[in-house]
Amino acid sequence: MFSLFDSILSKLCGWLGAVVEAASSSDLYVKLVYIKYWLVIQLDLLRIKLERKILLRPATEPVNEALRSCGMKPAADDAALSGGYVGSVRKVKIEPIGEDEQHDSVVVKSVPQVFKARMFAGMFGTSEREGRFYAEIAETLPVPIPNVYLSQWNRARGSEVIIMQNIGGGSLTEALKTDQNPQKLVEEAMVVAARFHAKYWGATPSTLRQSPLGQYSWLKGWDYVQGQHEAMFKYYKGVIADMWRKVKEAITTGKAGERKYDCKWSRELVAFIDEAVENSTWEAYQKALRERKHPLTLVHGDYHAGNQLWDAEAKRLYTVDWSDVSVGEGPADIAQFCISNVKTDDRRKWEDELLRAYWDEVEKQGVDHSSYTLAMCREAYVRGGIDRWVQLLILMAVYGLDHPDILPDSFMQYFVDQVGDFIFDHKDEYKGPYLLTITYDAPWHHGGGKLWLREGRNVQEEFSEYAERHSSAITYDEAREVSTSLECVQPVGQGL
Numbered sequence: 001m002f003s004l005f006d007s008i009l010s011k012l013c014g015w016l017g018a019v020v021e022a023a024s025s026s027d028l029y030v031k032l033v034y035i036k037y038w039l040v041i042q043l044d045l046l047r048i049k050l051e052r053k054i055l056l057r058p059a060t061e062p063v064n065e066a067l068r069s070c071g072m073k074p075a076a077d078d079a080a081l082s083g084g085y086v087g088s089v090r091k092v093k094i095e096p097i098g099e100d101e102q103h104d105s106v107v108v109k110s111v112p113q114v115f116k117a118r119m120f121a122g123m124f125g126t127s128e129r130e131g132r133f134y135a136e137i138a139e140t141l142p143v144p145i146p147n148v149y150l151s152q153w154n155r156a157r158g159s160e161v162i163i164m165q166n167i168g169g170g171s172l173t174e175a176l177k178t179d180q181n182p183q184k185l186v187e188e189a190m191v192v193a194a195r196f197h198a199k200y201w202g203a204t205p206s207t208l209r210q211s212p213l214g215q216y217s218w219l220k221g222w223d224y225v226q227g228q229h230e231a232m233f234k235y236y237k238g239v240i241a242d243m244w245r246k247v248k249e250a251i252t253t254g255k256a257g258e259r260k261y262d263c264k265w266s267r268e269l270v271a272f273i274d275e276a277v278e279n280s281t282w283e284a285y286q287k288a289l290r291e292r293k294h295p296l297t298l299v300h301g302d303y304h305a306g307n308q309l310w311d312a313e314a315k316r317l318y319t320v321d322w323s324d325v326s327v328g329e330g331p332a333d334i335a336q337f338c339i340s341n342v343k344t345d346d347r348r349k350w351e352d353e354l355l356r357a358y359w360d361e362v363e364k365q366g367v368d369h370s371s372y373t374l375a376m377c378r379e380a381y382v383r384g385g386i387d388r389w390v391q392l393l394i395l396m397a398v399y400g401l402d403h404p405d406i407l408p409d410s411f412m413q414y415f416v417d418q419v420g421d422f423i424f425d426h427k428d429e430y431k432g433p434y435l436l437t438i439t440y441d442a443p444w445h446h447g448g449g450k451l452w453l454r455e456g457r458n459v460q461e462e463f464s465e466y467a468e469r470h471s472s473a474i475t476y477d478e479a480r481e482v483s484t485s486l487e488c489v490q491p492v493g494q495g496l
Helices: 002-022 026-054 061-069 115-124 126-140 172-178 182-199 230-253 267-279 282-291 331-341 344-364 374-402 409-429 459-469 471-475
Strands: 072-083 088-096 105-110 148-154 159-165 297-299 308-311 316-319 326-328 487-490
Touching (some): 061 072, 061 148, 061 159, 115 126, 172 182, 182 308, 182 331, 182 344, 230 267, 267 409, 344 374, 344 409
Antiparallel strands (some): 072 088, 088 105, 148 159, 308 316
């Protein structure tokens, strides 16, 4: 009975996908995408409910089945490492099956069987990206990544299970607070980024399809670089503009609803963001892609200390949470890290050395300095840091207006100051207009469902879910969120 249910779901998903792709207008397209995910996920949750009631299937059984398929037997659900709107990450103690030597615990990432979480995971595409990264790319990178024993995902159903090695160390965030030489740890993060950036270095918009990176058309930003999905780019920029208007109203009036708004934004920062939002047209972005000389590569997309694990004993830095893996300019990753995790005074003292360490390492990995100057590196660092963090700042600010208990104004002030300091330390180093380009978390990409519905819900409500997903990055939590699961089952090899 339930296998027939699965077959019907698969056929329904395929049919709805074909209808969506045939939509002639962007508005109709958005609505059909929403309907597709709504219907398939509701039916899948109904299937799960029936299995539990009729077959008495425990809620933990899908994860237990996944563990057994890897030769593992769960001994105990040890502790929640992180969790939130989109998913949960748990450390699970295991008992070995057979004589193979195994670790005593693994990390299991999964999406809760809750409608909103499933919709979010499916429509944003993060589940497919992270699952496919571990299956197709992770082994090719010359950097430490936790061994991944199983990666299962079904984007249409918004479901996922990833089983990976439990690294004994803590987050790099904590290490930066306690280490006697935090600059060396930050430099190590720059070097690690240079190593995985160099692996796929050198594509341009015109050569991307033919490059080694071009085969991964599911990467975030791949479609934009190829001149695809103009309507979706414009849609997202409209959402960002709406959100920024709400933030500016709070800045101007000093009120967020009925409460006082205590976060202070300088007039110069507000004017800079106004101009960046206004300048960020599809035409300007495509023109910039044609004119920029900086090579494209594989970038992490959400590179900060909360997404890295430091094994102090082995002196190894592991990079995790690849759900925003993208096509982009490498220095944007290290700029995001510096704004997120290095206080302004330290950044000003260390910045030249950190950039030099990154630039020198990409040369060691095979990038020719004669065609890639330090000035090019610095320009992309400035441009990329501003691009990513202006968008993230708007998303955080909107969420903080309505949820000061989670993101208080005093905490938000730190990031407003960090971003403002970075912008005004550097804004004259780049002559072109600053643009908001690759969306911080694109809900569409090549070959999948593209967007969430804007009608029927307040725009800020839609994006508060996004901000909650990234609260781990904001608070420097160890969060390693989820987004992938159950069909397209593909065991993956071990990382380095």
